[in-house]
């Protein structure tokens with residue numbers, strides 16, 4: 070349930086507008102998320118304070134609130150208020166266009182600039198990367214100043230249109246045939262002047278803030294995949310669009326599954342000599358458990374068997390990748406008597422066949438000497 074707005078600001082129901090303003094400014098400073106980087110509640114509290122101030126600082130809205138009118142629907146949806154400035158991480162672009170639209174003069178809008186993009190990284194386990202997950206990222210960013218709401222002017226005052234450039238932010242001077250344009254020296258290109266700059270942001274209207282976002286990590290991301298969160302970058306300037314946030318995934322390697330550049334997985338699969346010679350059905354690990362695959366007779370070391378559709382989902386969204394099992398002949402270091410006897414028998418049976426015969430012949434040909442050196 071949303072708390073009573075008077076309670077949030079810690080003021081009496083009969084408090085005058087000055088007392089409300091004072092209480093709000095004090096609280097907004099104390100609970101600013103910038104000042105409480107380790108307190109996850111700070112942002113929520115901050116929103117609440119903004120909301121309360123929005124409702125109570127405007128005598129009209131306050132009357133309605135007191136009458137239980139337009140704010141009655143807010144109970145179940147804290148932070149979802151439909152009045153401007155209510156949402157701290159709300160649409161900053163809108164807040165800016167409202168503010169700067171008001172101060173506009175001379176019919177020309179001051180130039181807007183897009184906010185900077187931000188970059189961050191998240192560390193994932195192999196399992197999280199393969200199956201997807203939700204992760205919270207904390208990013209240092211910028212947002213509208215909580216004290217002045219983004220105007221850059223002390224609360225109670227407002228910026229005025231620059232008289233020199235009439236709000237255009239550009240100073241044009243004719244010199245003969247040429248008209249030379251430069252940023253207005255009076256307002257520095259902002260198009261407006263702030264006589265009484267806000268103490269919190271120094272008149273910038275923007276402060277450094279720490280924000281947390283829940284990021285949906287889709288299944289099948291790789292080490293180095295980038296996820297774009299549109300509009301979660303730094304605040305735009307003078308109504309410009311917000312930048313984007315790019316999240317790069319760092320995936321801890323698995324001891325079993327290697328991520329191949331093509332998005333499929335590879336597993337080194339030990340196979341005994343008899344299995345490779347005679348063929349066998351063997352159990353192999355998959356990302357969801359295990360499966361059985363057929364090793365055909367005469368399987369060579371280093372060859373691969375593929376299980377289609379058993380890999381992680383493709384990031385293109387089209388189905389799932391494959392898992393390749395690369396056969397590694399398992400050569401035992403120690404043998405028991407029975408095995409030794411069997412290997413001796415095998416050696417005898419293979420006596421006279423030299424698998425290197427072709428290799429040596431080919432090497433001799435390419436050498437051109439026609440002789441094989443020892």
Ligand SMILES: [Zn+2]
Pocket residue numbers: 214215216217218219220221222267268269270271272273274275
């Ligand atoms: Zn400010």
Ligand SMILES: [Zn+2]
Pocket residue numbers: 231232233234235236237238239253254255256257258259260261
């Ligand atoms: Zn100017």
